[in-house]
Amino acid sequence: MRRVLSLAILAALSGSLLATAGASAASKGAEFGDTCSGVRAGAPFGAIFERSRTGAQLPLAAPTSGVLTKWIAYMPALFPEGVPPLTVRVVRAIGSGEVEVTAKAALESLRPGKNEFETRLPIEAGEYLAFGSNEGGTIACGPPSAEEEELRVQVNGGGIAGGVGQSIPQVGEKAAVEASAYRVPVSGVIEPDVDGDGYGDLTQDGCPQGAEYHGACPTLHFAPAYTVGAGSVQVQVKSSAGARVAVTGKLPGLGTSLGTRKTIPAGRYTTFSLAIPPALGAQLRHLDSRKSLRVPLVARVNHVTGNVSTDRLTVRIPGRHRH
Numbered sequence: 001m002r003r004v005l006s007l008a009i010l011a012a013l014s015g016s017l018l019a020t021a022g023a024s025a026a027s028k029g030a031e032f033g034d035t036c037s038g039v040r041a042g043a044p045f046g047a048i049f050e051r052s053r054t055g056a057q058l059p060l061a062a063p064t065s066g067v068l069t070k071w072i073a074y075m076p077a078l079f080p081e082g083v084p085p086l087t088v089r090v091v092r093a094i095g096s097g098e099v100e101v102t103a104k105a106a107l108e109s110l111r112p113g114k115n116e117f118e119t120r121l122p123i124e125a126g127e128y129l130a131f132g133s134n135e136g137g138t139i140a141c142g143p144p145s146a147e148e149e150e151l152r153v154q155v156n157g158g159g160i161a162g163g164v165g166q167s168i169p170q171v172g173e174k175a176a177v178e179a180s181a182y183r184v185p186v187s188g189v190i191e192p193d194v195d196g197d198g199y200g201d202l203t204q205d206g207c208p209q210g211a212e213y214h215g216a217c218p219t220l221h222f223a224p225a226y227t228v229g230a231g232s233v234q235v236q237v238k239s240s241a242g243a244r245v246a247v248t249g250k251l252p253g254l255g256t257s258l259g260t261r262k263t264i265p266a267g268r269y270t271t272f273s274l275a276i277p278p279a280l281g282a283q284l285r286h287l288d289s290r291k292s293l294r295v296p297l298v299a300r301v302n303h304v305t306g307n308v309s310t311d312r313l314t315v316r317i318p319g320r321h322r323h
């Protein structure tokens with residue numbers, strides 16, 4: 001079975017285009033691809049992607065690494081018959097004549113006009129969206145018209161195999177690419193994934209500060225009451241979600257700290273026992289029992305950056321020197 005991918009080739013991006021993509025990424029993700037309207041079925045490939053095109057409005061390849069959160073297909077007003085469900089494959093160019101499929105979205109039944117589909121696929125800068133089906137057959141915007149050719153709109157794209165009965169590559173597979181001049185009516189939206197959990201940080205990830213959570217980040221609360229014993233201080237902490245929590249305190253001027261950590265369940269106060277270190281014990285023995293030492297404590301969820309999953313409590317530890 002012959003596998004041929006048709007790839008489109010991509011024009012160099014100007015600095016201003018890149019700057020625009022970066023600015024929009026801050027709020028709603030960066031769009032890339034081609035927004036041309038599909039006009040024809042039966043491009044002789046099972047999947048096609050655009051690599052370069054003179055005058056492209058958007059980057060044709062993913063401008064950054066992150067998560068593909070949406071793909072958009074611009075279909076003809078008169079939708080052709082016999083088009084199978086379509087999807088996008090994320091493809092990475094290997095040299096000029098081959099690609100590897102790194103991810104694939106779900107197959108979708110398309111309708112006339114603009115079609116938008118939510119997805120969640122890892123994507124790296126420089127990868128392309130190849131538009132096609134599972135069984136051969138796709139829709140393209142068509143090669144440049146004679147008029148466009150006069151304006152030197154050149155598309156360098158790639159077609160991946162796909163006559164009827166030919167399979168096209170699945171995730172992890174490679175395919176040869178055959179050059180084509182088709183534009184591809186597909187764009188994608190990419191969001192950053194700073195914590196690397198596979199959820200787009202702008203719209204999919206409720207806790208982009210930590211890879212262990214993609215719902216809301218846990219919130220922590222100290223109980224206001226605490227107990228000071230001979231050798232330790234007991235405080236209570238609860239979390240909105242099960243979490244590995246560290247409670248620590250700095251002792252200014254003593255060059256030491258106190259702290260402990262444990263995994264706690266959601267919604268229930270759990271006791272943390274903080275051993276009083278020798279240096280603090282020594283200081284307390286010299287401190288008048290009518291006075292106390294203020295020790296600021298902080299509770300944090302492990303591996304969640306910033307202050308979103310923290311709480312603070314200052315405990316007062318009485319002196320132990322009696323007259």
Ligand SMILES: [Ca+2]
Nearest residue numbers: 193197199205
């Ligand atoms: Ca994320």
